[in-house]
Amino acid sequence: MGRKLWVFNLLLCLFFASPNLAQDDWGEIVIPPQKPIKIAVGTMLTGDYASMGIDIKNGVEMAVMEKGSILGHSLQIQAEDDGCAGPPSVAIAEKFGNDPLVVGVIGYMCSGGSKPASDIHNKYKLLMISPSSTAQELTARNIPVFFRTCWNDIIQAKRAAEFAAKKGLLKVAVIHDKSDYGQSLAEAFARGIKEKGGEVTALEGITRGDKDFSPVLTKIKPLKPQLVYFGGMAAEGVLIVRQMKRVGIQAEFMSDDGCFTEKDFIQAGGKAAIGAYITYAREPSADWVKRFEAKYGPRQTFSPQAYDAARVLMDAVEKVAKKKEDGSLVIGKKALRDQVAKTDMEGVTGRIQFDANGDRTGSVVVVYQVVEEKGKAFFKALE
Amino acid sequence: MDPSIFFEQLINGLTIGGVYALVALGYTLVYGILTMINFAHGEVLMLGAFSGYWTLSLLEEKGILWNWPFSSAALAFLMAILVCSMVGACLERFAYRPLRSAPRLAPLISAIGASIFLQNLIMVLVKGRMRVYPDIVPLSGFHLGGVFVGYFQLLLLGVSIGLMVALTFVIKKTKVGIAMRAVAEDKKASYLMGINVDGIIQFTFIVGSALAAVAGVLVGMYYSQINHMMGFIPGIKAFTAAVVGGIGNITGAMLGGFVLGLLESFSVNILPAQYKDVVAFAILVMVLVFRPKGILGEVVSEKV
Numbered sequence: 141m142g143r144k145l146w147v148f149n150l151l152l153c154l155f156f157a158s159p160n161l162a163q164d165d166w167g168e169i170v171i172p173p174q175k176p177i178k179i180a181v182g183t184m185l186t187g188d189y190a191s192m193g194i195d196i197k198n199g200v201e202m203a204v205m206e207k208g209s210i211l212g213h214s215l216q217i218q219a220e221d222d223g224c225a226g227p228p229s230v231a232i233a234e235k236f237g238n239d240p241l242v243v244g245v246i247g248y249m250c251s252g253g254s255k256p257a258s259d260i261h262n263k264y265k266l267l268m269i270s271p272s273s274t275a276q277e278l279t280a281r282n283i284p285v286f287f288r289t290c291w292n293d294i295i296q297a298k299r300a301a302e303f304a305a306k307k308g309l310l311k312v313a314v315i316h317d318k319s320d321y322g323q324s325l326a327e328a329f330a331r332g333i334k335e336k337g338g339e340v341t342a343l344e345g346i347t348r349g350d351k352d353f354s355p356v357l358t359k360i361k362p363l364k365p366q367l368v369y370f371g372g373m374a375a376e377g378v379l380i381v382r383q384m385k386r387v388g389i390q391a392e393f394m395s396d397d398g399c400f401t402e403k404d405f406i407q408a409g410g411k412a413a414i415g416a417y418i419t420y421a422r423e424p425s426a427d428w429v430k431r432f433e434a435k436y437g438p439r440q441t442f443s444p445q446a447y448d449a450a451r452v453l454m455d456a457v458e459k460v461a462k463k464k465e466d467g468s469l470v471i472g473k474k475a476l477r478d479q480v481a482k483t484d485m486e487g488v489t490g491r492i493q494f495d496a497n498g499d500r501t502g503s504v505v506v507v508y509q510v511v512e513e514k515g516k517a518f519f520k521a522l523e
Numbered sequence: 524m525d526p527s528i529f530f531e532q533l534i535n536g537l538t539i540g541g542v543y544a545l546v547a548l549g550y551t552l553v554y555g556i557l558t559m560i561n562f563a564h565g566e567v568l569m570l571g572a573f574s575g576y577w578t579l580s581l582l583e584e585k586g587i588l589w590n591w592p593f594s595s596a597a598l599a600f601l602m603a604i605l606v607c608s609m610v611g612a613c614l615e616r617f618a619y620r621p622l623r624s625a626p627r628l629a630p631l632i633s634a635i636g637a638s639i640f641l642q643n644l645i646m647v648l649v650k651g652r653m654r655v656y657p658d659i660v661p662l663s664g665f666h667l668g669g670v671f672v673g674y675f676q677l678l679l680l681g682v683s684i685g686l687m688v689a690l691t692f693v694i695k696k697t698k699v700g701i702a703m704r705a706v707a708e709d710k711k712a713s714y715l716m717g718i719n720v721d722g723i724i725q726f727t728f729i730v731g732s733a734l735a736a737v738a739g740v741l742v743g744m745y746y747s748q749i750n751h752m753m754g755f756i757p758g759i760k761a762f763t764a765a766v767v768g769g770i771g772n773i774t775g776a777m778l779g780g781f782v783l784g785l786l787e788s789f790s791v792n793i794l795p796a797q798y799k800d801v802v803a804f805a806i807l808v809m810v811l812v813f814r815p816k817g818i819l820g821e822v823v824s825e826k827v
Contacts (some may be wrong), residue, residue: 186643188752190651242672318797345797349756351746354535355788356796358528375653379746386664387531408655408748 154185164472165246166265169243173467176216177457179204179450180236180246182229182257182268185221188349189373191404191440193224193249196271198436199446200246207309210458213469216241222248222257229253230260237264243471244269244453246446251275252320258283267480269453271445274397275320276328279497285477286383287498289452289489290397291421291505293325297371299505300394300419301332303522304367309392310338313365315356317372318345324373325396341365346376353380357387365391373398382412392417401440406510406517414517416510421445423506423521424488438442448487456480530670532788538676538745540784541683546737546761547768547776549689549731555771556707556727559627562634563614565758566641567607567732571739572749573645574606575599576654583657592659596744603736610641611732615725638754653750656743672791679741686734687777693730696772703727707771767807769820778818783807 171177181200184193197219204217210302214216218239220232229248236242237260244267248254254273256390261268262283270278270288304312312333315363316326325343330340341363360368368384368391370377377399384393399405400420406413423429424444432439432447456479461469485492493501508519554563578599579777582588618637622630650685664673668721694700705713706723714720743749744755760783768779790802810818 186646186651188750190646191653194651266800316798344791344795347756347797347800349752351742351753351757352535352539354538355532355734355791355799357536358531358788359791359796361531362525362528375748375750382747386673403655404653408653410747412657458727 164474166473166477167478168236168475169240169471170470171213171241171243171437171461171469175241177210177243177469178216178218178239178241179218179453180239180242180245180247181217181446182222182232182245182253183219183249183446184224184234185219187221187223188375189224189249192272192373192442193222195436195440195443196246196249196446198432198439199271199443200450202432202435203447203450207454210410210454211461211469212467215454218242218420222250222253224250225253226256229257230333233257233260233268237261238268242266243457243476246271246449246453248273249442250319250321251278251324254278254286255281255320258286261285265477267453267473267477269449269480271449272442273321275324277324279499283498285482286453287449287494289449289451289487289492289500290442292499293321293396294328296396296419296505297325297328298332298509300369300396300417301329301336303417303419303507304333304369304394305336305338307392309367310336311365312338312340312367312369313344313360313363313391314340314369314371315342315344315360316370317346317348317354317376319348319372320411321398322370322372324371326369329369329371335360346372346380348373348376350376351379353383357383357389361368361387361389365389367392367394370395370399372396374401374408378405378408378413381409381416385412397421397441400508402439402518405440406519409449409510413510414512417522418508418510418519419505420519421505422490423519423522428488444488448485448489448492451487452480452483452485452492453487455485456483525781526790527669532792534670534672535675536785536788537781537785538679539787540781541680541759542738542742542757542780543742543764543783544777544780545683545686545734545781546757547765548687549735550762550765551768551770551773551776552727552731554765555773556563556703556724557619557623557630558771559619559630560634560762561614561619561728562631562758562762563618563637564735565754565756565761566638566740567610567614567754568739568757569645569749569754570610570641571603571732571736571749572743572753573649573654573739574603574736574804575740576656576749577742578602579657579659588657588659596659600737600740601680603740604733607732607736607739608729611728612725612736614729614732620721620724632747638758642751642754649751650762651751653748654750656749658747658749660744675745679745682737682741686737690730690734691773699723699726763804763807767810767817769817772819773816775817775819782818 149426183196186311213328222229251273274293276292314326314330316322377395381393397420460475511520549564582595618633660675702718764779764783765776768775786803
């Protein structure tokens with residue numbers, strides 16, 4: 141066999157092989173035989189909001205364990221600490237992007253981390269489904285690989301403002317924690333109240349990690365608001381609700397999903413938390429909660445959304461993946477993304493469908509109130 | 524400003540200032556004697572808060588807490604002081620003493636390492652969750668001419684001022700206090716005079732840690748929730764307070780704590796609350812520009 145023929149053969153091979161390689165516009169993820177499929181999780185595992193972050197990881201873990209395997213490949217969860225902030229989220233996004241076994245990421249926990257990380261994901265065309273990043277701008281940036289199983293802040297804040305207006309609580313003071321998340325919620329709420337003809341007497345920012353908010357509350361007190369709205373997390377929210385009583389503010393308190401945690405808000409708030417209004421998603425079924433709590437103890441905020449996000453991802457992988465003769469799996473990245481976009485699933489947080497931007501359609505935010513019945517305080521769904 | 528608001532902000536500032544002052548004393552004591560910054564000091568406060576919390580939860584479980592709330596609280600303080608004193612002594616013995624003759628950056632790095640170690644230790648123990656103190660002190664207070672004063676604010680202020688007076692007495696009047704001052708001025712000469720220098724240094728750490736323990740339990744009782752990161756911000760602020768007051772100077776640390784607390788609470792009424800730390804720290808920077816050694820920094824003979 142001459143040398144030319146050898147070259148010709150090689151070219152021939154390439155010719156037939158190449159359409160296979162370039163089947164997907166964005167390239168493919170190839171899981172070699174016997175290797176696990178990795179479901180990555182970017183969430184806060186250490187630091188201030190570690191308990192909320194670990195709750196997300198647990199939600200994903202539960203879904204992955206229930207699924208077990210896809211087309212004969214075992215599933216493996218790889219959780220990394222995203223620090224609820226930009227720089228660590230970007231760093232682990234790069235790490236996931238360079239891991240050939242990762243099919244998608246559940247994360248990141250905070251909007252401040254999801255925003256820069258989504259650019260990295262777009263570079264690698266690696267799917268990300270956030271269970272908890274609610275900042276409105278995330279779905280307004282034309283990142284095709286970004287989806288979320290939670291709601292966006294605008295929807296939530298609008299809902300809160302409508303509720304307050306209906307209750308006649310139109311003179312409000314608004315506090316936020318200066319984060320992407322808290323501030324965008326607070327500002328949207330303030331806009332909502334103004335649209336309803338209400339009055340925003342104060343719009344103040346506080347610092348995450350501080351313990352003493354009596355100075356700002358003392359400033360608000362003489363303005364006599366009917367409602368204090370807080371955009372932020374439970375750690376600060378519960379201190380505000382307690383210190384309101386201490387400085388003597390006679391007003392209702394309302395906050396967002398960050399405060400929807402039994403342990404950190406209701407228990408930590410004690411008597412002061414009774415009567416507070418909190419907006420959050422529809423509660424998952426009692427059966428699901430029982431299964432979750434049997435394994436991980438009291439649930440916090442976003443485990444149902446994380447559970448659903450993992451199921452959406454695994455479902456799409458199962459539909460798109462093609463098994464080769466040697467036992468390897470080939471998953472087209474664009475095909476996978478399109479499959480997720482087409483999702484229509486009954487999740488524990490309600491029916492899951494995405495709009496063109498990656499936001500959930502028809503996701504309803506529910507207003508809850510902390511009530512005490514028979515000596516036990518809990519979140520009661522109002523409407 | 525409405526006078527009643529003025530007085531309420533004054534009380535707010537003094538309350539948090541008292542906490543800063545207690546913690547700042549720990550920084551300043553150690554700096555005075557070793558010219559090093561013990562960056563793990565904020566974590567000692569956190570450990571104090573947790574020790575108090577564990578004591579109270581145990582008592583609650585045994586059904587003792589609600590029958591004897593005051594003795595239980597006292598026991599919580601005692602346990603916190605005990606645990607923190609031991610931790611302080613261990614920090615000195617294992618993290619700083621081996622590095623005493625090393626370049627100045629070495630113990631600093633060691634301190635940061637100790638701080639990260641303690642944070643993560645507690646994080647693992649409590650699984651990163653927030654813990655909640657039982658409500659033994661009432662949230663209520665009384666009105667004094669239209670000014671609202673919380674009972675616990677008074678207690679907090681009283682305890683911190685009482686401890687500061689006691690500390691000043693110990694340092695000025697007792698034998699061990701005289702030894703501390705001597706070691707701070709000249710270790711070698713003190714050694715030659717028969718003072719147990721290592722023992723005195725360890726004692727200084729124990730005193731500083733005990734004050735941080737009290738501050739930790741007070742913070743836990745007042746603000747009710749604690750977590751493994753809670754030492755960080757008070758630590759940084761108390762350090763600032765110590766520097767502004769004149770690091771190494773006891774009266775300066777107390778003054779710095781109250782000044783910082785007051786600046787924080789009054790700045791809220793001048794500008795929107797999001798600028799609270801900006802205003803407070805800008806003023807502190809100005810102080811240091813004009814008095815680089817801090818407000819009371821030059822009284823070298825009294826440093827400990």
